[in-house]
Amino acid sequence: MLHLEKSAAAFAEAQTLMPGGVNSPVRSYNRIGCPPPFIAWAKGSTICDIDGNQYIDYVGSWGPIIVGHAHPRVVKALQEAATRGTSYGAPTLIESQLAKLVKEIYPSIEKLRMVNSGTEATMSAIRAARGYTGRDKIVKFIGCYHGHGDSLLVKAGSGAATFGQPDSPGVTAGTAKDTLTVAYNDADAFRELMDRCGDDIAAVIVEPIAGNMGLVLPEEGYLQLLRDETQKHGTVLIFDEVMCGFRTALHGAQSIYHIVPDMTTLGKIIGGGLPVAAYGGRKDIMDCVSPAGQVYQAGTLSGNPLAMAAGLETLRLITEDPDYIEKACAKTKILTDGLKDAAAQAGAAVQVHRAGTMFSVFFSAVPVTNYATSEASDQDAFRRYFLSMLEQGIYLAPSQFETNFVSGAHSDEDIARTVKAAETAFRAARG
Numbered sequence: 119m120l121h122l123e124k125s126a127a128a129f130a131e132a133q134t135l136m137p138g139g140v141n142s143p144v145r146s147y148n149r150i151g152c153p154p155p156f157i158a159w160a161k162g163s164t165i166c167d168i169d170g171n172q173y174i175d176y177v178g179s180w181g182p183i184i185v186g187h188a189h190p191r192v193v194k195a196l197q198e199a200a201t202r203g204t205s206y207g208a209p210t211l212i213e214s215q216l217a218k219l220v221k222e223i224y225p226s227i228e229k230l231r232m233v234n235s236g237t238e239a240t241m242s243a244i245r246a247a248r249g250y251t252g253r254d255k256i257v258k259f260i261g262c263y264h265g266h267g268d269s270l271l272v273k274a275g276s277g278a279a280t281f282g283q284p285d286s287p288g289v290t291a292g293t294a295k296d297t298l299t300v301a302y303n304d305a306d307a308f309r310e311l312m313d314r315c316g317d318d319i320a321a322v323i324v325e326p327i328a329g330n331m332g333l334v335l336p337e338e339g340y341l342q343l344l345r346d347e348t349q350k351h352g353t354v355l356i357f358d359e360v361m362c363g364f365r366t367a368l369h370g371a372q373s374i375y376h377i378v379p380d381m382t383t384l385g386k387i388i389g390g391g392l393p394v395a396a397y398g399g400r401k402d403i404m405d406c407v408s409p410a411g412q413v414y415q416a417g418t419l420s421g422n423p424l425a426m427a428a429g430l431e432t433l434r435l436i437t438e439d440p441d442y443i444e445k446a447c448a449k450t451k452i453l454t455d456g457l458k459d460a461a462a463q464a465g466a467a468v469q470v471h472r473a474g475t476m477f478s479v480f481f482s483a484v485p486v487t488n489y490a491t492s493e494a495s496d497q498d499a500f501r502r503y504f505l506s507m508l509e510q511g512i513y514l515a516p517s518q519f520e521t522n523f524v525s526g527a528h529s530d531e532d533i534a535r536t537v538k539a540a541e542t543a544f545r546a547a548r549g
């Protein structure tokens with residue numbers, strides 16, 4: 119059994135200080151039945167808790183840690199930046215350097231702006247799209263997550279397109295009514311929605327590779343349909359690549375599926391573990407943003423020099439070696455092939471999904487293609503599998519609705535150890 123005594127005590131205290139003891143809900147291990155390990159340090163692919171347990175980390179801070187924890191070059195860049203001051207609230211050269219590199223990697227982005235979180239990036243992209251089109255309504259897909267901005271915290275009750283209901287108390291019905299939702303991968307429902315109200319829709323926002331209902335891939339031709347329909351109605355197509363950007367492929371989902379969106383949001387990897395995100399796209403849309411245009415958006419710490427330094431060094435690391443991401447993808451494939459074999463041997467009915475360096479395991483006998491099929495997966499089997507993996511030193515995302523991440527720091531031995539642990543965990547999952 120895992121020893122988590124110090125974490126348990128720390129969590130008890132944290133619960134008196136912060137809602138649920140955490141600063142972001144999923145960290146609380148709500149459905150798992152053990153305290154969340156409190157982390158003391160991390161290095162490469164290893165993460166260590168305050169009880170001294172070491173794990174192979176597949177959470178990677180929920181995506182950013184593509185080059186591994188505490189990469190020496192990222193640490194050095196941060197140390198040097200810190201000695202020059204932590205924030206000025208004035209333009210710096212490094213902001214343009216990072217912007218230039220992002221533009222090179224994402225040719226669909228003609229201009230961009232740095233913000234501090236993915237939430238800000240999607241919220242600001244939606245505002246710019248509304249300002250540009252002069253329209254109010256937006257479309258999002260059920261089970262896609264775009265941060266916690268009010269107008270994006272909305273889903274519908276069923277697979278049918280319907281006017282939005284707020285997902286969270288505190289989001290007003292007035293805000294929610296401008297967010298239309300439709301099931302992911304349902305081509306007919308989307309076509310019908312656009313036929314009905316396409317000319318009133320400012321933006322369609324989508325995770326082109328969905329990672330927030332577990333990992334769910336777009337079906338053949340689906341993203342092209344979104345491109346064609348939005349073009350037809352003068353609607354801004356926003357690819358939210360905050361999670362899948364730089365890691366499903368270096369140039370993101372838009373390169374894999376050969377789609378040019380009007381706008382893209384990026385986050386997570388772009389800050390190399392510090393708070394950075396960005397939104398960008400067509401010049402005519404981005405020039406609506408203040409002070410070039412009228413759409414207001416600002417940030418005291420936007421383009422922060424420490425955050426820019428970590429982001430720039432991380433993007434340099436994954437571009438200097440042109441095969442960096444490809445190699446990490448190949449390692450991920452070895453892992454998911456191993457997980458499939460292990461599940462088959464244990465007689466566990468699972469769906470193992472992979473996109474580049476992202477993967478997830480659904481305890482489901484049927485294919486998972488949208489939120490409804492993801493939600494129908496067996497949560498108890500997942501919990502038993504998760505706890506067995508944790509006990510064996512494998513740190514996975516503590517929910518079937520979250521994706522796992524492989525970094526360039528994961529070794530062949532890490533992958534082999536993980537597959538070996540999964541053989542035991544899939545047997546444990548059967549209960």
Ligand SMILES: *Cc1c(COP(=O)(O)O)cnc(C)c1O
Pocket residue numbers: 234235236237238240263264265266325329330358359360361362385386395
């Ligand atoms: C994580 C995530 C966000 C939100 O980013 P934060 O930095 O947590 O605000 C938005 N969109 C997608 C696709 C994400 O995965």
